[in-house]
Amino acid sequence: ALPISHLQIVYEFFLRFLESPDFQPSLAKKYIDQRFVLQLLELFDSEDPRERDFLKTVLHRIYGKFLGLRAFIRKQINNIFLRFIYETEQFNGVGELLEILGSIINGFALPLKTEHRQFLMKVLIPLHKSRSLSLYHAQLAYCVVQFLEKDASLTEDVIKGLLKFWPRTCSQKEVMFLGEIEE
Structure with a gap:
């Protein structure tokens, strides 16, 4: 693996490329395609929080510029989370992907x-059932609250869903759940 300083140069260059006023998504889509996105998403499992950042x-820039x-x-992202919840319980980038989703959800049109x-x-x-919830709970709660602010009629279903995964033995997790319900 490359040291972060080398990776940082590559990421910063790529970001400047994406953010350039001369950037044309219509030309770039030949290279920034579904395969590229899949490979990018795999990198979110990096152990280095700076790389994930x-x-x-x-990914946020790509989401904004490539409507297709x-x-x-x-x-x-849905598939990564489902694999995390039901198979591996191991993926380093859950918090970062939830942060991106927070702003994506914010932009959802109504009705949902x-x-x-x-x-x-x-x-x-179901992401609430993970043993590593404390690593990404703030971002997850933000996403859930974004949904409820968009459509308050979801509140009852969300609370029923949270109760289904309510922790029975971990008081720290209970405190997180209570804080989220309060929000």
């Missing part, structure tokens, strides 16, 4: 699409 900014990739990006409501109930709520 760069990746977060890069938006649904694909959401679907792949069925796909978005399902994401809340079938992915975000």
Whole structure:
């Protein structure tokens, strides 16, 4: 693996490229495609929080500039989370991906699409059951609150969902759940 200083140069160069006023997504989509996004998402499992921070900014820029990739990006983040919840319980970039989702959810139009409501109930709520919840709880709670601010009619389902995963033995986790319900 490259030292972060080398990676930092690459990420900063790529970000400047994406943010350049001369950047044309219509030409770049030949290279920044679904395969590129999949490889980028795999890098979020990096153990280095500085690298994950760069990746977060890069993915956010790609999401903003490549409208045709938006649904694909959401679907792949969905898949990463489902694999994390039900198979591996190991992925370093959960918090960073949730941060990106926080601003994506913020931009959802009303009424919320069925796909978005399902994401809340079938992915975000089950993320509460992980043993490593404390590593990303603040970002997860922010996403859930974003949904409820968009559509308060989801509140009852969210609380029922949280109760389903309510911790029975970990008081620290209970405190996190109570704080989230309070928000």
